[in-house]
């Protein structure tokens with residue numbers, strides 16, 4: 001039988017809203033209604049279980065009230081039909097189900113599958129199960145988990161040997177912003193449908209997603225062609241393809257010259273690592289401008305580097321004039337030596353500037369960014385540095401990493 005899922009993830013990612021607002025139209029254009037799409041979603045998850053957890057015969061399926069639960073009911077139905085022992089636990093009154101989720105529930109009911117309401121006794125007995133299917137919340141989730149959902153997620157997370165498959169999105173993860181609710185479930189595998197959700201790709205969400213698997217449900221290609229994505233996912237293999245081929249007769253002066261500025265007294269490591277990374281990723285020439293005390297340490301064992309001790313910032317001029325890309329910040333520090341270099345650089349002309357680490361700290365303290373004359377700038381903040389640059393808390397950044405990145409790019 002044809003595989004209904006793949007571990008080769010698409011390149012483009014979308015918000016939950018983009019998927020919700022467009023899946024119906026895309027499905028209809030292909031001649032499906034959404035209840036058929038739900039059947040396909042359930043079938044893809046069940047096929048994954050059969051292929052990868054086929055000897056895990058006792059399934060616990062945790063259900064909410066929306067269409068994510070609808071997918072869970074379809075998985076339950078298919079598993080029961082194939083001889084699995086299935087226990088369904090709903091955290092809402094099944095009377096509140098409606099639409100396609102209700103249809104999927106009725107399909108289970110007709111097949112004789114009973115649904116338990118969440119009950120403490122059952123939750124104490126997780127060792128009676130081989131696999132948990134998380135169908136509590138999907139793309140509809142925002143904010144914090146209601147307490148009784150959070151309690152069961154915590155319990156499941158504590159059972160290290162109990163694998164969890166999350167349907168579409170791990171419950172408690174916001175599929176758009178990558179914000180993670182308290183007590184969100186930690187999946188071993190998340191099988192996501194139709195289009196990759198951007199919130200599954202970054203930050204703390206990664207710890208909850210586990211292995212990410214994609215099931216296009218036959219809608220993915222049309223969806224991708226019709227809907228513009230604002231988030232592109234890169235894998236190393238794609239980055240390799242993006243690098244131009246080297247001519248056989250190429251020589252180092254034709255392959256770019258990176259200048260790495262940083263490494264204060266006693267902090268040679270970061271600038272050495274960034275310079276070495278530039279060499280390894282293919283730069284023809286790499287120069288380092290660092291504290292004079294670091295020259296020997298930076299050069300040690302990496303004799304391709306051209307290392308310059310900087311006593312006075314004007315010494316940078318000759319180096320910048322030769323560089324095609326300048327990196328400033330790794331191990332730069334915050335003292336007078338570092339400040340002088342930073343100030344000088346902010347008035348210098350260079351085509352491309354990567355600002356990292358202490359460079360970002362200086363940038364956060366500047367009342368205005370004096371690098372406006374530059375044509376290309378790349379900032380590489382972690383969440384803490386991004387928070388400083390935006391004048392917000394780390395938590396605020398983690399609540400929406402995409403929006404934070406967008407705000408930074410617009411400054």
Ligand SMILES: NC(=O)C1=CN([C@@H]2O[C@H](COP(=O)(O)OP(=O)(O)OC[C@H]3O[C@@H](n4cnc5c(N)ncnc54)[C@H](O)[C@@H]3O)[C@@H](O)[C@H]2O)[C@@H](O)CC1
Pocket residue numbers: 034035037038041064065066067068069070071100136137138139140141142143144145146167168169193
């Ligand atoms: N037939 C369909 O529409 C299809 C739906 N799909 C599934 O449907 C999912 C989306 O379904 P829904 O839009 O119903 O949403 P969910 O099933 O993700 O969420 C259910 C409900 O939870 C509520 N909710 C959100 N945050 C909450 C919070 N913090 N506390 C309490 N309640 C909260 C929402 O208002 C929503 O009504 C997808 O993730 C996917 O699994 C797929 O099966 C494809 C087909």
Ligand SMILES: [K+]
Pocket residue numbers: 068134135136137138166167168169170171
């Ligand atoms: K889920």
